[in-house]
Amino acid sequence: QKEVEQDPGPLSVPEGAIVSLNCTYSNSAFQYFMWYRQYSRKGPELLMYTYSSGNKEDGRFTAQVDKSSKYISLFIRDSQPSDSATYLCAMSAGNNRLAFGKGNQVVVIP
């Protein structure tokens, strides 16, 4: 079993819809959870950074962490064509080692 599982998609949604992404993990030591957005041929951009369980909201983005279920989610409200990208989840135990999901390709159709 991989440390981090993420369905690669692709996921297509119409403009204005809510995008829902998630990752599951197996390592109970993970405490720091991140979501990155990566456009084609570019480096990942940090979107959300959370510690332990709970919700965090930043503009149209909401990150949720459920440590009991080893499940994290990212929601994008009012999706825009500019949100079309690959979204990577990442997590760590605070030891400088990030474990990444494979990435989920999202396409927002105008």
Add this chain to the structure above:
Amino acid sequence: GAVVSQHPSWVICKSGTSVKIECRSLDFQATTMFWYRQFPKQSLMLMATSNEGSKATYEQGVEKDKFLINHASLTLSTLTVTSAHPEDSSFYICSARLRGGGLDEQYFGPGTRLTVT
């Protein structure tokens, strides 16, 4: 804030030559920088962790004599791919940990696409 740059953004070289890639934190100090490699439609694979003023720590399976890492200052780390071969062609991305930021809060550079012919 927390901007990381890489140079060059892409490079083509002949087999057997060496290529140096620079990673800079532009507006913050980074005691720790990381080098990743990403193949098409794959996730990022950590190659090595670089601490300013000390030797890099390489991941299992990464040849330290082939991928030379130097972290000479708090804002600059370099990766040199020595005697490059076509199988080294990949997207190389560095990241920097924000000093004083959240634990494992890493900011990534834009990446360098290496093609070895």
